[in-house]
Amino acid sequence: MNNTVVTGLGMISASGLGIESNYRNFQLKKSGIQRITRFEIPAKVKTDIAGLVPDIPSEKLPQHLVSRMNDEDLRQDYVKAAVFVADEAIREAGINEKIQMNPRRTGLFVASSLGNFLYVSELVKDYFMKQLYKITSLIHGMNSYLPSRLADLFGIKGPCLFVSSSCTSSLNAILQADTLIRSGFIDRAVICAVDVCLEVGTYHLWNKIRVLSHRNDDPPTACRPYCMTRDGIVVSEAAGCFVLEREGAAGAPYARIRGFGMSNGASDFLKPTPEDISRAIRDGIDNAGISADDIDFIAGSASGSPHCDHFETRAIREIFGPAAADRIPLFAFKSFLGTAFGTQAITEGALALRAFRENRLPEPRNIFEKDERVCANAYYNPNDYHGYDMNNHYCPV
Numbered sequence: 001m002n003n004t005v006v007t008g009l010g011m012i013s014a015s016g017l018g019i020e021s022n023y024r025n026f027q028l029k030k031s032g033i034q035r036i037t038r039f040e041i042p043a044k045v046k047t048d049i050a051g052l053v054p055d056i057p058s059e060k061l062p063q064h065l066v067s068r069m070n071d072e073d074l075r076q077d078y079v080k081a082a083v084f085v086a087d088e089a090i091r092e093a094g095i096n097e098k099i100q101m102n103p104r105r106t107g108l109f110v111a112s113s114l115g116n117f118l119y120v121s122e123l124v125k126d127y128f129m130k131q132l133y134k135i136t137s138l139i140h141g142m143n144s145y146l147p148s149r150l151a152d153l154f155g156i157k158g159p160c161l162f163v164s165s166s167c168t169s170s171l172n173a174i175l176q177a178d179t180l181i182r183s184g185f186i187d188r189a190v191i192c193a194v195d196v197c198l199e200v201g202t203y204h205l206w207n208k209i210r211v212l213s214h215r216n217d218d219p220p221t222a223c224r225p226y227c228m229t230r231d232g233i234v235v236s237e238a239a240g241c242f243v244l245e246r247e248g249a250a251g252a253p254y255a256r257i258r259g260f261g262m263s264n265g266a267s268d269f270l271k272p273t274p275e276d277i278s279r280a281i282r283d284g285i286d287n288a289g290i291s292a293d294d295i296d297f298i299a300g301s302a303s304g305s306p307h308c309d310h311f312e313t314r315a316i317r318e319i320f321g322p323a324a325a326d327r328i329p330l331f332a333f334k335s336f337l338g339t340a341f342g343t344q345a346i347t348e349g350a351l352a353l354r355a356f357r358e359n360r361l362p363e364p365r366n367i368f369e370k371d372e373r374v375c376a377n378a379y380y381n382p383n384d385y386h387g388y389d390m391n392n393h394y395c396p397v
Contacts (some may be wrong), residue, residue, distance in 0.1 A: 004178045005253030006244030008087030008093030010192075014051030017060060018088060029365060031220040031336050033234055039200045047212040049219040050203065051236025051338040053196055056080040058206055060091040063089050065153050078116045078196045079146060081239035086150055089241035093250065095188055100106070103157035107180055107189040110147040111163045113171035113342030114197040116140065150192060158186050167194065167301075169342030170240070175260050177239050177244050194239040195341035196336070206235055208391045213304060221366045222359075225302035225332030225341075226309050226378035228369040233303040236338030240346035249368055254353040259277045259288025274320055277315035287321070292320045295328055300354055302332040303339050304366075312375035317375045333358045335366040361385050 011018065014032025015025040024031070028386065033051045041048045058066050061084055065076070073079045090096060099106050120141040139145055145163045151160045158376050159180060163173040170193035177189035206212055213232035215222035224230040261284025263276040283293060298316065303308040309332075317325040333348035334340075340347050355362055361382045370379055 002182055003247040003258070004181045004244050005247045005250060006015065006242050006255045006257070006349075006353060007096070007250045007253050008041050008053050008089035008241070009238070009254065009353060010088035010092075010241035011347055012053055012056070012081050012085055012338065013238040013347060014053060015336070015386065017054065017084065018353060019092075019350055020108045023351060026336055026351050026362075027356075027360075029220075029336070033336075034061050035216070035340050036203070036221060039088075039198075039203070041245060042200065042204050045204060045207045046214050047207055047232075049222055050198055051234065051266070051340070052234050052306045053077060053081060053237045053239070055082060060084065068076070068153060070357070073149065076119055076140070077117065078118060078194060079149065082110065082146055082150055082152065082192050082194045084197060085194070085239045085241040086154065086190055089243045090154065090190060093188075093243035093262045095228070095243060097393070098188065099155055102187075103155050105158060105187040107154045107159040107161075107177060107186045108147055108151040108156045109159075109161050109163060109173040109177050109189060110150065111169040111191065111193040111342050112143070112146075113164060113166050113169050113344070114202070115143045115162075115164065116146065117197040117202065117386045118199055136143070145190075146194070148315060150190075154190065156190065163343065167339070167342060167344055170347075171260075171345035174242065174244070174257070174345060175262075178257050178260075181246050182242060187249060189244045191242045191346065193241070193343035193346040194238070195343050196236065196237045196239065197341065198237055203235070211305065218315065221368075223304040223334055224366040224368070225300065225304050225335050225370060226313075226330075226364075226374050227304075227367045228371040230304045230306055230309065230371075233305055233334075235340035236340045238337065238340035238347045240343050240350050242346050242349070254357060258290065259284050260285070260382075261285070261287060274311045274314045274318075277312055278318050281315055281319045292324055293342045295324070297352075297356075298328055298330045298376075300330050300332045301334075301344070301346060302378075303334050304332075306356075310371060310375070313374045313376035313378065325376045328377055329361060329385065330376045330378045330384075331362045331364065332378075333335075333362075
């Protein structure tokens with residue numbers, strides 16, 4: 001089979017800049033979720049915590065790229081975060097020379113749920129309140145700007161796309177890149193997922209929807225997937241990057257991409273049905289050409305919502321059967337990252353791949369009381385899996 005492999009990782013989250021910093025804090029359980037200080041919180045808002053990315057000083061970016069970035073680029077953490085993670089992943093994968101040799105054989109994909117929302121919100125304020133009309137500002141606010149800018153900075157001349165499908169944005173970008181690589185249209189892809197999008201307006205709206213956790217007294221443990229005491233999600237910003245290449249054209253990969261499964265559960269924005277989750281899992285296994293018995297780890301999407309997390313476990317039990325559902329470790333990376341919008345597949349996937357490279361199984365966290373409705377192995381003991389080779393088995397996200 002002509003597999004696509006992951007060869008490079010990049011990451012920024014509220015826990016730090018860079019994949020190694022994030023993975024180290026993940027191991028130490030140092031979450032970046034905390035009280036909001038970057039913008040003012042309205043008095044009536046019940047929740048005042050989130051995972052906000054730290055400042056990204058220009059000194060942290062590759063200076064040969066900074067010299068080519070304009071003032072508007074350097075004012076936006078959305079752009080700087082994308083440049084940071086893309087450069088980190090490209091350097092780790094060692095594909096700079098390959099890009100230069102044949103730039104049309106590399107694709108560039110940007111995945112985002114909200115795009116450059118922070119910049120657009122300021123643009124609207126300037127337009128209506130300060131009567132500032134700048135064509136350059138309009139261009140920077142367009143979703144097409146970032147992929148074309150990144151492609152130019154890194155010398156990429158292949159397909160250049162922006163993918164947005166809410167929280168599945170980065171997963172859909174991976175699917176599109178994988179399809180183009182398998183078809184032979186390109187040899188590799190740089191997939192950059194970025195959602196740096198929280199400000200007073202968007203945050204207030206999330207509060208109004210009434211889906212946020214109210215645990216302001218203990219931000220790091222506020223997101224409690226699979227826990228009986230979970231009371232809502234924690235929204236977070238993040239950026240991440242995968243470099244995908246055709247297997248055999250790269251060195252030792254992090255992982256192979258074997259299959260995808262999707263099902264549209266958009267009939268209810270907040271409560272996907274167990275049936276749609278089951279269809280997606282079954283399709284993914286079938287598409288990979290493997291059986292449920294081959295699976296040895298599941299990264300759940302569980303957000304800490306009291307209404308949704310246990311639905312995932314019902315789907316897992318239906319597809320895998322009781323014995324496997326009780327055996328396969330089920331972990332939710334949102335207990336550390338929070339809900340990072342359209343970056344989730346890549347940012348959560350990056351932490352999973354770093355753990356598997358060291359043959360480590362993440363320890364369940366923020367679970368203080370078992371939920372009897374959870375009917376999968378979310379409460380596993382990592383010591384029971386000591387010495388198990390995670391790198392030679394299938395680990396679906």
